[in-house]
Amino acid sequence: MEQDDTIVYDLSDFTELRERGRLNNEKKAPLINPVREYTLDGEFIRIWNNINQIATAFGVSHSAVHSCIRGKRLSVKGRIFLQDLDKVEDRLLLIQKEKERQELIKSAEEEYKKACQINVYTSSGEFLRSCYSISEASRIYDILKGSIESNLRGKASVTNGLCFLYNDEDITDRLNKIKKRKTHKKNL
Numbered sequence: 001m002e003q004d005d006t007i008v009y010d011l012s013d014f015t016e017l018r019e020r021g022r023l024n025n026e027k028k029a030p031l032i033n034p035v036r037e038y039t040l041d042g043e044f045i046r047i048w049n050n051i052n053q054i055a056t057a058f059g060v061s062h063s064a065v066h067s068c069i070r071g072k073r074l075s076v077k078g079r080i081f082l083q084d085l086d087k088v089e090d091r092l093l094l095i096q097k098e099k100e101r102q103e104l105i106k107s108a109e110e111e112y113k114k115a116c117q118i119n120v121y122t123s124s125g126e127f128l129r130s131c132y133s134i135s136e137a138s139r140i141y142d143i144l145k146g147s148i149e150s151n152l153r154g155k156a157s158v159t160n161g162l163c164f165l166y167n168d169e170d171i172t173d174r175l176n177k178i179k180k181r182k183t184h185k186k187n188l
Helices: 011-020 051-058 062-070 088-115 134-141 145-153 171-187
Strands: 035-039 044-048 079-083 118-122 127-131 162-166
Touching: 035 051, 035 088, 044 051, 051 062, 062 079, 079 088, 118 134, 118 171, 127 134, 134 145, 145 162, 162 171
Parallel strands: none
Antiparallel strands: 035 044, 035 079, 118 127, 118 162
16 A cells, blocks of 8 residues: 655644734734834824834835934934823923924025125116025026125125125125226326
């Protein structure tokens, strides 16, 4: 009598593994360090088993979530992730402070832009317009940036028939320089 080489498996072991979630790479980690998820308003959403679940669900890296949990990053995709020992109020306070800091930076940048604004005048002193940068003035008037820079520094009083001055400078001093140079050229 020949023996059959077919191996028979007991499928009850596989169903038990499948029920526990260990088949198909769906390992369930124990809730040793559960991670709590909050909105930016501080509303509790849910508890996650581990960081990998969060990273997969939000499509972000594991390190981004880990940085958020550790406090190196304030939020991930508009959510706050904390471990049980951390307080959401502390994180919300940090987020509020960061928003205020960003608003201060933005307002300071706007103030700086206004302070660095360049006014353009004709050689007779007629105001033409304001530009936010040397590059913008260069594009509008088709003048080299270096020429505009030397005009702003006062090395050249007129560039292509135009005077360029910073926002806080007065045109009268520049016009006096232009008149002096014209009278000096006539005397030569």
